[in-house]
Amino acid sequence: MRTIAATTLGMAALSFSSASLAQESILDGWRGTATLGANTSTGNSEASNINGSIRLGKTTGRWEHLVFGTVFKGESTLVVSEEDENGNVSRTIVRGDTSDRLALGYQPKFYYSDRTYFFGILDWEQDEPANIEQGTRQIIGVGHRFFSDATGFLSAELGVGNKNTTVVTGEDLAGGIGYLGVNYLNRFNENTTFTADLRSDFGSENTFVEFGIGLGFRVSTNVSFKVSHFSRNNSDLTSGENPLASSSDSVTTFQLVFDI
Numbered sequence: 001m002r003t004i005a006a007t008t009l010g011m012a013a014l015s016f017s018s019a020s021l022a023q024e025s026i027l028d029g030w031r032g033t034a035t036l037g038a039n040t041s042t043g044n045s046e047a048s049n050i051n052g053s054i055r056l057g058k059t060t061g062r063w064e065h066l067v068f069g070t071v072f073k074g075e076s077t078l079v080v081s082e083e084d085e086n087g088n089v090s091r092t093i094v095r096g097d098t099s100d101r102l103a104l105g106y107q108p109k110f111y112y113s114d115r116t117y118f119f120g121i122l123d124w125e126q127d128e129p130a131n132i133e134q135g136t137r138q139i140i141g142v143g144h145r146f147f148s149d150a151t152g153f154l155s156a157e158l159g160v161g162n163k164n165t166t167v168v169t170g171e172d173l174a175g176g177i178g179y180l181g182v183n184y185l186n187r188f189n190e191n192t193t194f195t196a197d198l199r200s201d202f203g204s205e206n207t208f209v210e211f212g213i214g215l216g217f218r219v220s221t222n223v224s225f226k227v228s229h230f231s232r233n234n235s236d237l238t239s240g241e242n243p244l245a246s247s248s249d250s251v252t253t254f255q256l257v258f259d260i
Contacts, residue, residue, distance in 0.1 A: 031058070031260060032054070032057050033053075034054045035051075035053045035226065035256065036258075037050070037051045047076040048075055050072075050073050051253050053068070054067075055068045056260065062111045063108065063111075064109040065107075065109075067107075068106075070101065070103045071101065072100075072251065099129055100126075100129055101126070102125065102127075103123065105121065105123030105124070106122050107121050115146075116144050117142070118141070118143075120140050121138070122136075122138055130234065130249060131168050131169060132234075133166045136164050137161060137162070141157055141158050141159020141161075142159070143157035152185040152187050152193075154184050155182070155183050156180075156182045156183075159178070159179040160176065160177070160178055160179065163177045163201060165206065173206045174205065175206075177206075180199070181197075181198065182196075182197065182199075183195075183196075190218070192218075193216040195214045195215075195216070198212075210230060213228070213229055213230070216257060223256060223259070226254075227252070227254055228253045229252045231251075234248075
């Protein structure tokens with residue numbers, strides 16, 4: 001089911017980009033980006049991943065609506081050699097998921113002034129290799145844009161809310177959280193863009209921090225190439241049953257970005 005979801009989201013990214021070129025009415029008023037990336041390696045071991053995202057926004061009066069989704073599906077296959085006490089060597093093929101993340105969210109904003117706004121966040125995610133069967137957050141808060149012009153923008157958000165995480169193994173987590181988000185974008189020129197984003201929620205049960213940076217290069221009117229790196233740290237989700245379990249993940253991606 002999750003493999004189907006990953007493939008569907010990747011196909012949706014391509015469909016959205018085609019729809020923008022055709023000026024489909026379903027996207028009237030909505031603008032944003034869809035990204036798609038993949039890589040594979042073969043030989044003595046095999047590895048592959050597909051990653052994609054969608055981010056759309058629409059402004060109506062003082063309201064701004066954002067919807068977003070992310071998928072990252074990684075698999076690997078390798079041969080493991082084992083030697084028994086008699087010196088006999090056996091080989092076993094091991095297959096498994098290195099990542100299986102799917103996330104969806106919605107964020108409405110109401111601008112109290114030109115730069116200050118109130119917001120809410122509703123989101124959902126799953127990532128079983130990271131011990132997350134499913135997690136949800138409901139957040140409200142206030143945000144401020146320190147500047148926004150043709151060169152880029154810088155904004156920050158503070159909020160409070162509730163977080164529930166059902167884990168694959170171990171004890172489920174639930175409770176109140178605080179939230180911090182920072183978003184920065186700088187356009188070096190009309191063809192090169194730098195982004196940096198930080199988001200964190202913290203509470204007595206769990207602390208989550210994600211930091212990402214990206215560099216985009218426009219290759220045509222509606223298509224860019226982007227190199228991104230992000231790190232995620234999710235405390236208190238590891239399980240003693242998995243000796244390789246880690247609370248941190250880092251990923252570097254190479255993606256095509258389609259303007260919608």
